[in-house]
Amino acid sequence: MSEYYLFQDTKKCIGCHTCVVACKSYKNLPQGPKISQIITVGPRIVGGLPKAAYTFMPCFHCENPWCVAACPTGAMQKRTPDGIVSVDPELCVGCKTCMSACPWGAPQWNPETGKVVKCDYCMDRIDQGLKPVCVTVCTTQCLNFGRANELPAVRRERYAQAMAALE
């Protein structure tokens, strides 16, 4: 994995797609490719209440990325030292091998350029000390980004709050 961790606090996600739109906008993408995506499951009635899951799917930036191994031209790269996996459009020939190789469907097809596009955690922004655009604009701040061991322990804190019987 990359050194970074993009954590979605699903409890706060409202499935509003701001991340998806901002991502497309920042990458100037046409209709079609969704570098990041919100997948909604539900709603369904669970225990008498309607429940739904809104799951954020960018790229996992794998430790051993199959897309990189599969790429015949070296366009798909894992950069050092932080491990971000990105595609170099200069080298991409549009063979789609990475799309077949990735178990998560992360590499996307850009019909305008005839090349692959994928989440690169907005490397240009990371290098300026900023966060990926999806995280920056997230409506509820349910998306968190940082070094994997530095992210807040939201779930533990929430659980502790819920369990604490101080009253």
Add this chain to the structure above:
Amino acid sequence: MKEEVFSLCFMCSVRCPIQVTTEQGQVRFIEGNPHVAGMEGSLCARGAAGKAFLNDGQRLQTPLIRTGPRGSGEWREASWDEALDYVADRLKDIMAQHGSRSLILGERTQLSTHVSKTFVKALGSPNHFTHDALCKGSVNTACRSLFGYTDAQMGMDYSNTRHLVLYGRNFFEAVEVKQVRAFMKALDKGAKLTYIDPRVTVTATKAHRYWMIRPGTDLALNYALIHVILKEGLYDKEYVERWVLGMAELEAFVEPYTPTWAEEETGIPAEEIVEFAREVSREKPSVIFHFGYRGANHTNEIHLRRSIMILNTLMGSVEAKGGFFFKKGPGEVEAKPARKLTEQSFPEIRDPRFDKVGTPDFPLPDPNHGVAQRLPRAIMDEDPYPFKALIAYRFDPLMSIADTTLTKKALEKLDLVVAIEVNYSDTAWYADVILPESTYLERTDSIQQANGLKPQMFLRRKTVEPRYDTRSGPMILKELGERLGIGEYFPYENMDDLVRWQLEPTGFTLDDFEAKGFVAYTSQQIFWDRKDGLRFKTPSGKIEFVSSLLEDAGFPSFPPYEPVPHPPEHHFRLTTGRVALHTHVSTQNNPYLNELCSENVLWIHTDPAEVLGIQDGAWVDVSSSRGSGRVQARVTELIHPEAVFMLHGFGHEAERAERCHRKGLSDAMLQENVSDEIGGSPALHHTFVTVTPAEEKMA
């Protein structure tokens, strides 16, 4: 070169503060203004699609003059001088023949509404209206009847609330960024959410309590809640004693409205109503019964909205931490608001308004906004007098007012229809002349006087030069005004001039907005003293359960509850609503938003669908007394069997808006133009429809 400009979004009417990064004169990135507490980068999906809107080749690009029949889509491009001369000459003729009053200007409320009001007043016409009544006319009137303030003068302290109660207010889909974030914080601190809606929405999936209420019966639920709260003494006695007028009348009125009675009407079990009343009362005064964002569903709308605010009053939550507050203006700190052009003196106008607001016929709606849905009948019936010209300013009567066929007939009767627009709206498509406005990213706008717990001012700033041959609205109206001999009412040469003129009395300058995009009059939150400092603007100075506003106009404060009829056999109550990806009728053609939500479907409950032989995804014909159309069905148990639902804003007719042209079905085409005749909202859930299986897509 990279630059950062603070501005205000305008992808919807919330006007969130934004920071726009530009590179070489192009917008690179838009985010929430990082200096504004509660924004800090956050946007909504529509706000994130602002760049796509700016660069869209399918928006208006140049003035257009119609060459074929109305609605034919035959246009010729015109220069600004030619288009403005054309409009001015036609208006001069019309006003010479039929008087200034034959002109109506309707707009979607915006920062420069004071300019359009000035334009109409200076010409001597009483006929300016906004879209507000379509959304919340009755909420406005309800609040004035109780507090003497409009709903717009009240806010909610979401971050400190302990319990938020929403009546169809689809909080997490009709998104206001700051408010959503503030309430998320409250949820994290253990606040509760109760959601009441005939349909399961995203908001329902985040609620602790969800009631699939029988559509239209929220008022019955509230009367039962009040019944329990009074009977069990659950209300804030000190607050009520001090501030309420008409408690005894309320008590007598709700006596018959027991939870058991309400169960029959609403379908909500009586014991759950009692349990909820007790639970919510434990958190008083930090509770919010939300009065609604859109309050325009039924003919008794004003009484539902009043009952909601009566519940808040009983909780003592009006002007309370975690409850409602009155928005404080600069006057609270001995300072002055920005000037408006409407502060100038105008020729006296004696004619009644087109909607008759303020006359004995329709005394109570807010004349600052008027009642938009009265437009078609006023034109058709020439009542109170003939109308000849309409300027539709970023307002689309054809898709926004119920009964499109009637509205279209009314527009046909006019001698001149002008659209000031950013999009190919259906009304623009139908107009004689289109004057294209620059988008919010391409123009500086009038000052936003942001009253609240801390009074502030915000500024929309031009971030890039206009992509196309478009202009800002206040400049268009000024130039039109000059041609019509009222140029002196527009004392500015450009938008910066206008803002400088507005700022003169405030002590702030344009430069003061450079650092953060806003200026604050104070750093302290202002709450009035709940014991002695509440300044209600009612004649009694109290919260008037028995309302002088209503009673003086001849309306009872507590008319007996009228049961909501069940739909006739094989009929459904047509309900409508919003999604996080679109704003009203204006964003359906946005490349990104269209990609994610390109048409609407008809939600229908599984049981009636089975009886009618309708399968999920099948095409169906939906018919009302006003029209019919074809759409795909979503068969689901997540909607009350008496209701069907469709998203508002689809079924566009304007051909040049290619992505959304004829995608989905328009709710306005099916809805009857019926109103709450006291409060002023349309009754958009009043219409019954039939749903029948259809063979295929094409109608």
